[in-house]
Amino acid sequence: MNELLLIVFSPLIAGVIAWVIRIRGVREGIGILGALIPLLGLIKAYPSLDHGIKATITVGGFEIGFLLSHMSWVFSMIAVVVGFSATLGMVTTARDNYEWLFALMSLTGVLGVFLAQDLVTFFISWEIMTFASFMMVFKFNRQASLKYFLLSIIGAYAMLIAIGVIYAKTGSFAFSEISAFFRKDAMMAMLGGQPAFSRFDTALVYLLFLVAFGVKAGMFPLHVWAPDAYSETDQSYTAMFSGVLSKAGVYGFILLYILMYGKLMVSLGQFRGAPLFGYIIAFLGGLTIMVGGVLAALQEDIRKLFAYSSISQLGYILVGLGIGTSLGIEAAIYHAISHALFKGLFFLIVATLIYRTGKTEFKDFGGLAEKMPYTFAMAFIAILSLAGIPPLVGFASKWLIFEAVISQNLPILGGMVFFGSAIGFVYLIRFTYAVWFGQRPSDIENTKDAPLPLAIAMGILGALNVIFGIAPGIVARELNKLFNSQVIGGNIWELDLGFGRYNALLVTIWLVIGLLIAAILYFLGASVRKVPVTDTYQSGNPVTMDYNLTIRRNFFLPLKEAVEFWLRISFDKLYRDVWKSIEDFAETARNYIYNGNVQAYAWYLAIILLILAIMGV
């Protein structure tokens, strides 16, 4: 059997086996194995990437083809590393074999998306991925899952129409042929000939793909499914759901670029040096950053906070992709990698918290840093990484996006990105404050630290956050291979763009030196005495544990008041209203057309006959 097929299908097979075998212990082992095989397979395939690995199977007259290129290797690697960590986490948190089946099935789906070499494979894998993730949400919350499913279906069928349009004109499903066709078409249009795709057709295909990939990536205003779907499922699975499945949307946009970059540029023109179609994606990405960030800050549920945060970070990737230079795309892929790493870590932390305490809302947490030191250390890494603190991987990728945006002379987008970095800081501190610090409620007094499988999974992702942060050149070197040119210069420790440099090793060294100096100052002073949390300043009054000293509710009330006007505009509400009127219309149509009156049905027949008579049949 071809190794590529093994990589793609081993999670699915393992999932089915785990579903059939209901023995606790064996099922977990098989599940982990199913996620481990693709990881090893991809590492093994790495040396032979340069000539590409292909595999095809024929099903129902269609060629299902897979191709491993540099681009798909990078994305698949994200998928399997985070997927493997998530399955490790699921050893603890999964409640039955149903979850194993669909979690692993969605891993197969997403690997299929990344490795597809034609639109049919791409679409089928896309649907497998959507269906499996829908089933994962469906078990926990019907309402949330249906919302996710409906929007995903709209996206998927928009894609199907677009594929239909492309196939009708090009007569091919293979990416390489379509891409060649569009290149020729763009050339034709530039030389003044009659292109196969008119301006309208191109714009239509673009819009359909925008909807299709935008839904998956959680792009504003199509993001409404994400907060519900991400929160109402097994949180270990969400590490994969948010870390990897959202990258399918990102990969989709990259695919759009691969297929028809030149054609879109020629047909839709430019805006301030950036291609217009890219600018639209980037601008929506900018809005996504802001909306996701502000809403994340105002959440009262730990899962919701990270769901919105996930949306917000996806916005960065869209901004990077949108500006469309090779630097922008590399920055976006870099951020996709780092987002998968730190957001996967975050959701595993959330899974641990929920598993150990059984609570999800901020008002029930507090003071857990002492009880769960390992989990807190991991949370510390993840917080520094997401907030973009050098020398972690989150900073390296954000820095690239900043430089890519600003060097393209796009000031408004730059402002949005800056706002996004501050709001990231804001909602993370809220999480830190409410969960880890302050007074501990008495009912979580006996919380234990993370169970071993979750601890290992967190350790993997945490270590990668640090390693890629200190040596950002490792990733940059891989990304340079995508374009076969030195887009991001420098060595393993340093990123050098020509107009800006970032040396992570020096930052680390000097941070350590700074910390040492500070520590010397600290140890120069007299020794410290530990005091309990109630031994604190409360306007000079004595306090006991009966007082609630930690602000747990509505932490950012002033922010809420400052943006009150904007919060009234809710796309969630809009979609619900639209859906409600569709339902009403269906009800009305049912009442009027199927009205139970036999004579009415006779009249319908008469009317049809009349129409036929007029048409002269």
Next chain:
Amino acid sequence: MFRVVINALLILIYATFVGFMFMGIIRKVTARIHRRIGPPIYQPIIDTLKLFGKKENITHGLIYDFGIVFALGATILALMFIPLGNISVLRAYGDLILITFLLEIPMLGIMFAAMSSGNPYAGIGAQRALLTLLAIQVPLGFAIITLAEYYGTFSTYEIVMAQQIHGWSIFHLPLLLAAIAYDIVLQAMFGKEPFDIMIAPGEISLGPMVEFGGKHLGILQVQHAIGLFAETLFFANIFLGGAVITTFSNPILNTLATLVVLLIKQLAVLLLAIFISTIFPRFTIDQAAKFYWKWPTIIAALGAILASL
């Protein structure tokens, strides 16, 4: 290698000393505006020494200590990346975005330490600090964008060198707008009225600082001194032309002249901040957010758009 260590040490000592003098100047000038004599200019040094001399210190746990150490360590880190004339250690890596981020990190450490104390005043102070940070980030971002777009580079040192040839940044209209916005932002970065909402003495008992005493507060004083030095230095570098003096034949004289010129520029920035802070009362936090998202943002965005044309 040895040279780097000596340089770093000298910069650190110089920055700490000047930073403390700045803190003294703030108190002195404020006093004179109020027609008081005020404390001697070296008063903050005495205060800090007293804090380190406390016989007993309290702690609320590991993060409480680590946050403070982290804040000072990150401030030192930021200082090393900002060009100080021609004697800086890492000026080749002094990227605008990097320094902007590095100047924010100390806040994270202070916040961590403050919140781990579990004090409600610290909590409310942290909330206000974060919202201030969020509010200033927009005009700050636009100001940085203006600079990068105008000069076509992100390197702070190259921007200083460009100003040696083309004149100070504030004499070019887009950059003047950015400088005005950045100066308004500086008021909040220094923690001075009308934007000292995060500390708010008299209103929320010093906010994040409420639980610190003894050596913790002492370290925060040192951090504040270095932070003050770093922030004024960064502003002087990017908007007021920095300084790389080469008129003398003796390198030591050159260095001293550079430091003097930079010091004058830093003092100018600082005095402006003091004058504003002594005559304006404090904003509330929602007023501050709305203010920063309105006028400074419009000014800086205008600058950024002008620079990108």
